[in-house]
Amino acid sequence: MEAVVQTWAIIAAAVMLAVQLCAGEAxxxxxxxxxxxxxxxxxxEVFCxxxxxxxxxxxxGHPPTxxxxxxxxxxxxxxxxxNITKNPTYSCECDCSAFSDPCGLDISSGYxxxxxxxxxxxxxxxNNEGGDVVCFWNRVRHxxxxxxxxxxxxxxxxxxxxxxxxxxxxSKTTNVSSASLRVSSLVKLISVWVxxxxxxxxxxxxxxxxALSDIAVPMSPALDRPECSSRECIIRVNQSVMTQHLQIQYKAEAQTWTAYPVSGxxxxxxxxxxxxxxxxxxxxxxRARTGFSTNLWSQxxxxxxxxxxxxxxxxxxxxWYTEPVSDFKSLRVYWKVANISIARGKIIDYKIRVYSQSSGLVFSVNISANARSYSVPFCTNCEVTVWACNSKGLSPPARITTQHTKGLSKPLKDIKVKAGNHSVTISWRNPETVPKHAAYVVEWYPQGLQLEELRWVRLNRNVNCAVLTGVKHFECYEGAVCAVYDDSSVSRTRFKGVAIVESAPTAGPSVQEQVEGNKVKVTWMxxxxxxxxxxxxxxxxxxxNNSGDQWAYPIPTADRAxxxxxxSPAGYTLWMTASTAKGEGPAGQKVKFFIHEETKLPFIVTAVVSVIALFFLCLFWTSPAKQRLWVFFRYLIPDDVPDPANSKWAKDCTQEKGKNKLSLQPHDCSVTEEEEPILVDVEELPKQNKEACTPISFSQQLLPQTSLIQITEPDTPLYPPTTYIKSFSQDSESSNHTQTSLDTNIPVDYLASHIQETMNEEQEDEDEDFPEMESFFPSYNTSIEPLDFGGKLTLDAVKISSSDFFQNNNF
Known part of the structure; x- marks a missing residue:
């Protein structure tokens, strides 16, 4: 057998070789x-x-392998x-100097x-002249x-x-093939095979x-555009041949086909x-189709x-509506878009009217068809009516009566909320007595968005639960179960904190701080x-704080401050977090602030000033003290003060031997420019000379500077004798505006004629009020040695200071 194969192979190779040699290519x-x-x-086998x-x-293969x-x-x-299962390609090649092109073979496999x-x-x-015969058959395998x-x-x-x-x-598909041919109406029978x-x-x-009569079907009919009223459409069906059956189907958008059979x-x-x-x-x-008596329908x-x-x-x-807002000034009314079966057309606009039984029409407006809510003026016992309007008219009126009174004296009990993965179930217990026409309304909305996203469902009196759908994940909802009565009075029982899927917050609140002493006011959004x-x-x-000590303060969700x-005084870092039922979120924005050490000096100063003011106030309200203070303040008033330089005493002193001239620096108590100081000749007197400048003692009371009188000198002088004069001047050029304080050596020429009378009267008053007080001012313990000034003494340097009255006095 092998020898036979080899023999045939040699013969075939010889034949193919001879062919290629003739071609002279591969x-x-x-x-x-x-x-x-x-x-x-x-x-x-494949041979080369x-x-x-x-x-x-x-x-x-490709590429060759x-x-x-x-x-x-x-x-x-x-x-x-x-066991070949594909359509392979084979090629052969060798190194021949004369022939270099390879040879190849494509093999197809199939059934x-x-x-x-x-x-x-x-x-x-x-038509009546003939038609088309279409035949189909199946193939078993590819x-x-x-x-x-x-x-x-x-x-x-x-x-x-x-x-x-x-x-x-x-035509040919995967398993079905078909062919068509035109036949005349004269053909009665056909025989077909494939x-x-x-x-x-x-x-x-x-x-x-x-038999063609058995397989005859009419051609598909043609339909004209329907003519429709609100409840009926007329369909015109055009046929090419007379048929015995007609069937019409119709459907609205997104519905299934409904057959409308035609008999006869x-x-x-x-x-x-x-x-x-x-x-x-x-x-x-x-759409429509027709058929002959054989019950074969057209396409x-x-x-x-x-x-x-x-x-x-x-x-x-x-x-539906929300409770009146803004101090009962307005009422927000909501309505749902009616479905097409209720609207019966395209809504053009909505009409809203507010009517009062006592005052008549309060408000009326037409608003856009895109609106879903509207704010109307609120009035007690007013009727709010809403209509929908299309091209054919208005809908029946939907009425709401606004009242403050509640339909139920007690709220609904046993409201239970159960959250699932995609919905929320609200259930409640119906009251024992419910009016015949009562109903329930369950309203819900995302927290804080009642006016923007209010939703509700209306239920009859026998229902005690509602399933809320369309609830978003990671959103917090609140709402109420409302009992509505014939007079439209409403009792609301609220619920809040409803969520179907939750997680910990992904951010913390942003805070603002305001430091006030050792307190910090924190506000957040x-x-x-x-x-x-x-x-x-x-x-x-x-x-x-800066030491790392930390404190936490839980805050209710309703607060914003x-x-x-x-x-304690220190530097602090502050931040906030928010928590849900799933855990605490991350920290929000961190802020830094400082609490400084409080100083007590302002309180001490305030206390001292208050005590002093209270002390002087008490003194002012006692008659003797009031008089003494009045005399004291009179000396502070720079009006009509005698000039000591023009006094008789000063003139007598300047005529004595051993006089000295004192030149003192000018006193800057005026906002005017400095002027040339006025020089006064002052003579230094010996101690044994007591006639030239004899000190005069004032007893227990300041003397008003009026006309000069002679006063008897007491045994013990109030002030030791001095050899200088203090002068306080508002204006160095005017002797009429020089303020002079009392010294022990006051010239008699300056005493007014009525001083003695005044002193006598005041002495009597003082003896009555303060019998134990010998003198209002204590005596000084000052050296009486004369001072050697040298030179001239200016008027600015000769000061009479009223502060000497109170120096070293326990007043």
Whole structure:
């Protein structure tokens, strides 16, 4: 057997070599023992014969991959292929000086065709002259090869039969093939069969005979645009041939098709059918099909569409409201958008009216169709009415009566909230006595957004639970269960802190601090909604001093400010966190502040000033002290003060021997420029001379400077005798504005004539009030030795100071 194979291989190689030598191109020849098309799953050999003796190689695939092979002889190699499942490509090459091009071979694998089965046909009647016959058949499996199919048809007329006619396949899918042919109305019967072939074989189906009347179906009808009112549409159906059956289907948007059967024999090519029981203001789609008596229906026609006309809205709006705000000045009214079956058309606008039984119409307005709420003026026992308006009219009125009184004296009890993963269930216990027409309204909204995102659901009196849907994750909700009565009075029982999915906050509050002594006022804002993670259960204020000591202050969620008191002087760092049921969030913005050491000096100064003021006030209200203070203050007033330089005493002193001139620095008590000092000749007197300047003692009372009188000198003088004069001058040039204080040596020329009388009167008053006080001013213990000034004495330096009255006195 092997020898036979080798012999045939040699012969084949010789033949292929001869062919290539004639062509003069490739260096080798390649072929398959099973041919280029093989049965899928079979085994065979691929041979390569070279033109020269060389070491040849075999490759496969793209890019070429070296293959293991065997040598048949010095110029031929081969490879054994087992169970082929693909369509491979093989090539061979060697080093020949004269022939350098490789040789190659493409192998196709597949199956022979199966016998076509389920051959069937139907006859599309175009008109009375004929139509098209369309036939279908199934293929069992895919052959992986290029198949060719032919439909054989033998028509049978009334009186004769013609030879078969072939029709190529016009369409092909995965498992179904089809072909069509045109036939005349004279054809009564047809015989059909199918032949399929490829490179591995050929098969023929069985012959099928059809009477055209049995397989005849009408062509799809054509529909005109419907003519619609609010509840009815008229459909016109156009047919090419007379049929016995008509069927129409319709549907609104996003609905399924609804069949509208038409009974009776159709006697014309154009049929007008009325479709009733439609909804107003709806877009309806229509299609139709026809059939002969054999119950074979045509294909559905193309879809046509049309709107039904509008009607006035069928029902009142679902209206709700929030409690009056801004000191009962306004009321926020909300309404839901009515669905299409209630609105019955496009809403153009909404009309709102506020009416009072006592004063009549209070408010009326038309607002945009895009609005969902509106604020109206609030008045007690007023009726708020809301209408929806479309092109055909107004909806029935939806009324709300505004009242302060509550429908229930007691709120609803046992309200329970159960949060799931996607919804929230609210349940409650109905009161024992509920009016017949009572209802419940459950309202809810994100925390703090009642006016912006209020939602509600209305329930009848027999329901005691509601399922809230559309609740967002990581959002905190609150709301109320409201009992509504015939008079529209409402009792609200609130709930809050509802969330379906929570997490710890992702941020902390931003804080601001205000330091006041040893206190700090902390204010903060709410965290952004997307950072809260759910319902905030508490805030916490943290402070830390420079030593690392830390304190925490839990704060209720309703607060937005807190004051930290009794803080010790130090530097501090402050921050805040927020918490939910899932945990505490991170720290917010950190701020630094300082508490400084408090100084007590202002309090001491205030206390001392207060005591002094109280002391002088007490003195002022006693008559003797008031008089003494009045005399003292009179000396402080720089009006009509005698000039000591022009006194008789001063003139007598300047005439004595041993006089000296004193020049003192000018006293800067005036805002005017310094002027040339006035020099006064002062004579130094000997101690034994007591006649020239004899000191005069004032007893117990200051003397008013009026006319001069002679006063008897007491035994003990109040002040020791001195040899200088103190002068306090407001203006150095004017002797009329010089203020003089009393000294022990006061000239008698300055004493007014009425001093003695005044002293006598004041002495009597003093003796009555202070009998034990000998003198108001204590005596001084000052040296009486004369002073040697040297030079002239200026008037600015000669000061009479009133402060000497109180020096060294225990007053």
């Amino acid at each position: 260096s080798c020849s390649i072929w398959s023992s099973a041919g280029p098309v093989v049965h899928r799953g079979s085994s065979f 014969t070279f033109r020269c003796k060389c070491k040849g190689s075999m490759n496969s 070296p293959q293991s092979h065997k040598e048949l002889n010095s110029t031929t190699i081969y490879k054994h292929i087992v 022979p065709p199966d016998i076509p089965h389920n051959v069937s046909c139907f006859y599309n009647v175009r 052959t992986y090869l290029r198949d060719s199919s032919v439909l054989w048809v033998r028509p049978v007329y009334r009186n004769h039969t013609v030879g078969p006619v072939t029709y190529n396949v016009s 032949q399929v072939q490829n490179q591995l074989g050929s098969e023929v189906s069985i012959t099928v005979n059809h 024999v159709q006697m014309s090519l154009v049929q007008a059918q009325s479709i009733v029981s439609l909804e107003p203001s709806r877009l309806y789609h229509f 559905w026609s193309s879809v046509v569409s049309s709107w039904t006309q509008e009607e006035a809205p069928a029902r009142e709006l679902d209206v 709410e965290i952004n909604r997307e950072q809260r993670g759910g319902c905030i259960t508490s805030y916490t204020i943290y402070i830390e 807190y004051t930290l008191t009794d803080l």
